[in-house]
Amino acid sequence: MTTIVRLTLVEAARRRLLWVLLALTVISVGVTTWGVSRLVDVATSNGAGLNPLELALGVSQVLILAAFMFSFVLAMTGAFLAAPAIAGDLESGVALALFARPIRRAEVVLGRWLGLAIVVGAYAIAAGLLEVAAVGAVTGYRPPDPVGAAIQLAGVGIVLMTIVLTLSTRLPAIGAGAIAVVAFGLSWMLGVLGGIGQVFGVSALEAAATVGRILLPTDLLWRGTVFALEPPSLILGTRIGGPLVAANPFVALRPMSLPELAWVVGWLGIVLAIGVISLDRREI
Amino acid sequence: MTDAAIETRDLAKTYGRTVALEALTMRVERGEVFGFLGPNGAGKTTAVKLLLGLARPSGGSGTVLGAPLGDRAVRGRVGYLPELFRYQPWLRAREVLTLHCELAGLPAAVRRGEIDSALATVGLAERADSFVGTFSKGMQQRLGLGVALLGSPELVVLDEPTSALDPVGRTEVRSIVRAVADRGATVFLNSHLLGEVERICDRVAIVDRGRVVASGRPSELGGERGVRVVVHGLANAGSIASSFGGVAADGDGLRIACRRSAIPDLVAALVSAGGRVDTVEPLRSSLEERFLEIVAADGR
Numbered sequence: 001m002t003t004i005v006r007l008t009l010v011e012a013a014r015r016r017l018l019w020v021l022l023a024l025t026v027i028s029v030g031v032t033t034w035g036v037s038r039l040v041d042v043a044t045s046n047g048a049g050l051n052p053l054e055l056a057l058g059v060s061q062v063l064i065l066a067a068f069m070f071s072f073v074l075a076m077t078g079a080f081l082a083a084p085a086i087a088g089d090l091e092s093g094v095a096l097a098l099f100a101r102p103i104r105r106a107e108v109v110l111g112r113w114l115g116l117a118i119v120v121g122a123y124a125i126a127a128g129l130l131e132v133a134a135v136g137a138v139t140g141y142r143p144p145d146p147v148g149a150a151i152q153l154a155g156v157g158i159v160l161m162t163i164v165l166t167l168s169t170r171l172p173a174i175g176a177g178a179i180a181v182v183a184f185g186l187s188w189m190l191g192v193l194g195g196i197g198q199v200f201g202v203s204a205l206e207a208a209a210t211v212g213r214i215l216l217p218t219d220l221l222w223r224g225t226v227f228a229l230e231p232p233s234l235i236l237g238t239r240i241g242g243p244l245v246a247a248n249p250f251v252a253l254r255p256m257s258l259p260e261l262a263w264v265v266g267w268l269g270i271v272l273a274i275g276v277i278s279l280d281r282r283e284i
Numbered sequence: 285m286t287d288a289a290i291e292t293r294d295l296a297k298t299y300g301r302t303v304a305l306e307a308l309t310m311r312v313e314r315g316e317v318f319g320f321l322g323p324n325g326a327g328k329t330t331a332v333k334l335l336l337g338l339a340r341p342s343g344g345s346g347t348v349l350g351a352p353l354g355d356r357a358v359r360g361r362v363g364y365l366p367e368l369f370r371y372q373p374w375l376r377a378r379e380v381l382t383l384h385c386e387l388a389g390l391p392a393a394v395r396r397g398e399i400d401s402a403l404a405t406v407g408l409a410e411r412a413d414s415f416v417g418t419f420s421k422g423m424q425q426r427l428g429l430g431v432a433l434l435g436s437p438e439l440v441v442l443d444e445p446t447s448a449l450d451p452v453g454r455t456e457v458r459s460i461v462r463a464v465a466d467r468g469a470t471v472f473l474n475s476h477l478l479g480e481v482e483r484i485c486d487r488v489a490i491v492d493r494g495r496v497v498a499s500g501r502p503s504e505l506g507g508e509r510g511v512r513v514v515v516h517g518l519a520n521a522g523s524i525a526s527s528f529g530g531v532a533a534d535g536d537g538l539r540i541a542c543r544r545s546a547i548p549d550l551v552a553a554l555v556s557a558g559g560r561v562d563t564v565e566p567l568r569s570s571l572e573e574r575f576l577e578i579v580a581a582d583g584r
Binding site (some may be wrong): 014093097099 | 336340362366387388
């Protein structure tokens, strides 16, 4: 399996996608940091000044907004890296020579997954921490759990990558990627609708959101990311605000619970197992 | 357990309602170069995929190097060049070979030697550090052949190994195949190029509609087609020859459809009638002619 992991890492590096993403990330971190510093400058330019609470509330919301946009970048990254990893080899014929070797197909799926998880995880954590550090340097705001936020954000990319990898054992690369990205968008929308359902007491919407989170747990990871980036004062305030704030997808009242974390891990295991069985039964 | 390199019995494969392989029964002995021939859609590539465990049979059974079809361990003793030869374009030629050494489970100590040897054999030593993406189709096929030869496998399966090669490359492949056979390995050669097969294969099987319709040594399959003679000074040569078989004009001579054993009597009759026999050329069907006859007789 280590051979396939190494092959995946070499492929990611040589296909240049990752380097382009890193360059774009550095540029976007620079731009958002500059934007945040300008906002702080404007807010303090009239001499009124900002108290630490106002600064934390404002900057944390900008950080969460940047994380939200970054979660889409990560989802796309996961999908674009995973879609051709197996389907591309099957479509091009590379798999013929590969699978004729004494290698278990499970090793191919798990090796590909581990290699891609390293790539997506390392990229997400590095880019996430860079953003937090850069914003912190110019504003002084330190989110309560930046590492936890980066890991959960990486989880979003890894979940998407996993479902695409499994789908690509049966579907063409482009189909697997497209389906997963659409599912990711739907899952996020269901999360928002679930919040609205909670505010207005529409249990059907809440149930739909729960089903969405079970089928694709990216929204669970997103809420966990938001919680890790919020200042404690905001959490306290929104708790007092009651269920009304639940509709806001950029506010989380609690971290991801242990059962939810267990479900994310279990979901990854189940989807990977399906991918292994699917490729194992596939005729080349 | 069987001593054969490959043995199949009524091997069948269907995809939905499409019958790709009906009932393939054949035996390939160890150490021979075996040609597997057939028209497009005859089931040749399907048979190769079943032998290598890339697809599962719908019926029948078979063994490869004594192990049942699909056995994972035995694949370490088999080299394979697919008809659709594609290798990672973002890897260097040497890296592709290293990858396959690792996947084949070759000990680290022998890998470098194996890779250098494979590169030299297929004529890619000078392009060892070039990316596969920069290779022509012919060079990629050479690389695929190198991949198939890694680790001196007991069985080498070559699916159309010269389809992208120029005449020089084809000649080189013939030498490589013979060299593989000379070290005692078995070569299973799937090819459309019948002249090539005729020259290098010890035995051949012609498959059509998923069944073996003829098999044997290429010389046996070729069959006799009479004799061509050129006779001077004999006006009624045709009428004398006609008592030995059907006669047809062939350039400055005659083509007589007789058995090979009758040729001495035919020549004696022509000479005793006063003719001067200039040329006696026993005729045989080429494998290609025989192939076309067999396939036509099978209803194509």
